[in-house]
Amino acid sequence: MDKFKAGLVLGAVGDALGFRKGRWESCPSGKKIQEELVDLGGLGALKLDPDNWPVSDAALLHMTTAEALVTDYWCLEDLYRELVRLYVEAMVCLQGRAPNPSTVEACAHLKPHNFLLAWHTPFNEKGSGFGAAAKAMCVGMRYWQPERLENLVEVSIEIGRMTHNHPTGFLGSLATALFASYAIQGKPVVTWGRDLMEVIPRAEEYCRKxxxxxxxxxxxxxxxxAKWQFYLEEREIDKEGQNKPTFPDCKDAEETDRMYKRWSSEGRAGRRGHDAPMIAYDAFLAAKGDWAELCKRAMFHGGESEATGLIAGCLYGLMHGLNQVPQGLYMDLDKRERLEELGEALYKASSAEKCIDK
Known part of the structure; x- marks a missing residue:
């Protein structure tokens, strides 16, 4: 249970660090961010609080998704209807946190008062952003057991499509849900990317139906x-048995930014559903359990650092807990009490012997 709590709390910590009240989220230079961090006294000196280090809209949507997952729904359609209701309500609450316009636009197509078509939204050319990926780790927490993979695939795709009805968007939500389940299972991190490639055909089969x-x-x-296959080949972990990833000698933040931009679709690292989980995964793989190294790679880079920080922080908490993390980062964290309550509720819900069918 403690690691479930840590997953949600450290996800929010990663989000708040990468966001820095909008200042670092919009900064294209990891070098500048890391220089400002030094001026603040370094990572260990930071004290996160709701006024100066609020969580972003991405973290709040992750919490909103978790709120629905811990309700006592009898079938997945009931879960989807509850999610639609909560997402529509959330769009009002998020106005002060600069929510992504494409997410707001997509939620306008949700129909909370239509029993049959509540969550059915049209294909969206603008729906390839990171938002679906950044809110889906809790799906992997709810359905983390290997025998619940079918539920994980369906729910992660459907919650992704509600706001990001584009393959690049909702496959991102599948990726982060899957990685969260692997973290709880304790699977070797180096295998996660390959295993994602093996699960995607299941997603395609579900979508065809x-x-x-x-x-x-x-x-x-x-x-x-294709983007993920390129990444796995670059790290030389694309085939079974290749378990020693190859990392370039990134001596500074500028080289890291250039690497991340290469993986992106438009030169803004982490902006899309494929590269937000990719950067978070790569940072997690490279950090080898070192919290400070994870932050440098996932939270303090140029680009959408709140999204990559949210994903990476959650995965870290699920696998390693809070032990290595300075207390100042989470003691007075924005929404901490509710995050811990949701973590506990997700743990209990995932442990309950209840098969959810359509």
């Missing part, structure tokens, strides 16, 4: 897969 106009998605489907 449930999406009426699959042709709209097909031409965009392989972009996500």
């Amino acid at each position: 449930t999406i009426r106009h699959m042709s709209d998605y097909q031409e965009n489907w392989f972009y996500f897969v």
Whole structure:
């Protein structure tokens, strides 16, 4: 249970660090961010509080998703209807936190008062952003057991499509949900990317059965897969048995930024559903359990550092807990009490012997 709590808390810590009240989220230079961090006294000297280090809209949507997952739903359709209701309500609460315009626009298509079509939204050319990936780790926490993989695939895709109905968007939510489940299972981190590639055909099969106009998605489907295959080949962990990732000698933040931009689709690292989980995963893989190293790579880079920080921080908490993390980062954290309550509730819900079918 403690690691479930730590996962949600450290996800919010990573988000707040990368966000820094909008200052670092919008900064394109990791070097500048890390210089400002030194001026603040370094990572260990930071004291995160709601006024100066609030969590971003991404962390609040992750919490909103978790709120629905801990309700006592009898079937997945009931879960989806509850999510629709909470997402629509959240759009009002998020106005002071600069929510992503494409997410707000997508939520306008949700129909909380339509029992049959509540969560059915049209294909969205703008839906390839990181938002779906950044809110789905709790899905992996709810369905972390290997025998619940079918539920994980379906729920992560459907919650992704509600706000990011584009393969690059909702495959991102599948990736982060899957990685969260692997962290809880204790699977070797180096295998996660390969295992994701093996699960994606299940996602495609599910979508073929449930999406009426699959042709709209097909031409965009392989972009996500191709990007991830390129990444795994670059790290030399694309094949079974290759368990020693190759990392370039990134001597400074500028080299790291250049590497991350290469993986992105438009030169802003972490902006899309494929590279936000990719950067978080790469940082987690490279850090080898070192919290400070994880922060340097996932929270303090140029680009969407609040999204990559949220994903990486959650994965770290699920695998390592709070022991190595300075207390000042989470003692007075924004929403900490509710985050811990949700972590406990997710643990209890995931442990309950209850098979959720359609």
